[in-house]
Amino acid sequence: MADIQTIKICGIKTEDLLDAAIDAGADMVGFVHFLRSPRHVTIEQLGNLISAARGRVESCVLLVNPDNSCVAEVAALGPDWIQLHGPESPARVSAIRHLAGVEIMKALPIGSAEDVAQIALFNDVADRVLVDAKPPKGADRPGGLGHVFDWSLLAGIDPNIPLMLSGGLTADNVAEAIKTVRPSFGIDVSSGVESAPGVKQKHMMEAFVRAARAAM
DSSP, X not given: OOOOOEEEEEOOOSHHHXXXXXXXXXXXXXXXXXXXXXXXXXXXXXXXXXXXXXXXXXXXXXXXXXXXXXXXXXXXXXXXXXXXOSOOOHHHHHHHHHHHOSEEEEEEEESSHHHHHXXXXXXXXXXXXXXXXXXXXXXXXXXXXXXXXXGGGGTTSOTTSOEEEOXXXXXXXXXXXXXXXXXSSEEEESGGGEEETXXXXXXXXXXXXXXXXXXX
C-alpha cells in the first residue's frame, strides 16, 4: 500500500460534474483556464465553480504561463491552489506564489532523466510538484493528452518531495502507477475519466477513485 492522501480530478467544467467528482470521492478538483484546452472555463465560470467547491473539496486552477494580471484575477476568486502548467522558470514560480498568496503546484513534463532532474529546482519555490508526460512535438497544449511516461524514471526521486503523479492515468493503470511511483502527495486524472476530450463521465470518475483507493 502507498501512503497517498490526494486524488485530484482535473478539467471540471460544470457544477454537475463538480458534484459528481465530489460524490465519487475526489479530494481536489481542477479547473482549467487556458483557451486552447477543451476543458477551458472562463473567469466567470471559474468564480462560480470555486464558490461551489468551497468547503466541500479543494479547488485548483490550472494556468499556462500566466501574466501578473491573470494571476491576480484568478487569485481574487479564492482557489486553494494555482497549478502552473507552462514553461514557468523557478524564479517566475516564486514570483507568482508571492503575488497569488495561495499554494502553488508546478507541473513538469517528464520524458527523460534530464527532465526528472528539474524537479529539485522547483521543490523550494512550489508547494507541490506535479509530474506529467512530456507532450509530443507540435502539441497545442501542455497536458491532458492521455499520454503515459516511463514511471521508472522516477525511481530515484527524493521521497520527501511532495509529488503528484499525472499523465495518462486511468482506472485500469492507476493501481500499477501508485505501486511503481508511490507519489507522496497524490495522483491527478483528467482524460482518463473522459469519453472524449473535455467530456467527463461520472461512472469513469467513480471507477478511477475506487481503483486508486484500493491501491493506497
